[in-house]
Amino acid sequence: MNELKLVIGNRNYSSWSLRAWLALRKSGAAxxxxxxxxxxxxxxxRIADYSPTGRVPVLWHDGNCIWDSLAIGEYANERFAGGSLWPPDATSRGLGRAMAAEMHSGFADLRAKMPMNCRAGQRRVPMDDALQGDIDRVWAAWSIALSRHGDSGPWLLGNYSLVDAMFAPVVLRFQTYGVEPPAEIRPYCTRVLEDPDLREWIAAALQEDWVIEQDEAGESPGKSN
Ligand SMILES: N[C@@H](CCC(=O)N[C@@H](CS)C(=O)NCC(=O)O)C(=O)O
Known part of the structure; x- marks a missing residue:
């Protein structure tokens, strides 16, 4: 039996869950x-039954447990995608892995001050130097990847790769909080937002009614306090 089960948190808020889910979906695995x-x-x-870390996402495959979004992505790539979720050349893979690792370990201000919230309409949060610094750094990384790989496809490394799964929640955040990317990056953001898999995730997120107050950041423009 090849049972494959991904345990996730709320689709509306859990950006790490979204990353792992996208990677698995793009791997073609059922x-x-x-x-x-x-x-x-x-x-x-319930989480103790599934996860040694007490966190989501966590993947179970044939009785084996793989926790952590990045590890789940790598596992999905090796086991189900035949390696196609990274580019064939080592230089491009190196760039992709560096960016994915940076997303995984960094951008603390972006993650804390602009929490993923699929159902939120246009919100605004106060901008500060640290938050702007994270945003600028994301744009710089994407610009380098797109300038090197733009000729071979619409994703950061040309074809869809794990780095696109890692950054999909950031594109969503930019939309939610009205962060307008530079012109050369906008087509990439549009491509991410039009991805049918991401649309499916968002549609399911909109069905949820759980509210996590600390992740309800920002105000809608025009709302007086
Ligand atoms: N580094 C982990 C982070 C996982 C994580 O922080 N998950 C959050 C939800 S997005 C969680 O499970 N929080 C539950 C808790 O801490 O009680 C990964 O990449 O998977």
């Missing part, structure tokens, strides 16, 4: 998804 709502007593009761 898998079941288990949603455990974050920040609830149910989460704490």
């Amino acid at each position: 898998f079941d998804t288990v949603v455990i709502p974050l920040d609830t007593p149910e989460f704490h009761q």
Whole structure:
């Protein structure tokens, strides 16, 4: 039996879950998804059955557990995508892995001050130097990748790769919080937002009614306080 089960948090808020889900989806594997709502007593009761870290996402495959979004992406690439979720040449893979690692370990201000929130309309959060610094750094990284790989396809490394899965929640955040990317990056953001897999995720997120107050950042423009 090849049971493959991805355990995730709320689709609306859990950006790490989205990254792992996109990677698995793009790998072509058929898998079941288990949603455990974050920040609830149910989460704490149920997550111990699945995850040694107490966090989502976590993947179960034939009785083996792979936790952490980046590891799940790499596993999906090796086991189900035949390696096609990274480019064939080592230089491009190096760039992609550096960017994915930077996303995984960095951008603390962007992640804290602009939480992923699929159902939020146009929100605005206060801008500060640290947040702007993260945004500028994302744009710089994307610009380098797109300038090197733009001739071979619309994604950061030409064809879809794990780095696009890692940054999809950032594109969503830019949309939610009205962050307008430079002109050369806009087509990439549009491509991400039009991805049918991401659209499917967002449609499911919109069906959820769990609210996590600390992730409800920002105000809608025009709303008085
Ligand atoms: N480095 C981990 C981060 C996972 C993580 O922080 N997940 C959050 C949800 S997005 C979580 O499970 N939070 C539950 C908790 O801390 O109680 C990854 O990449 O998978």
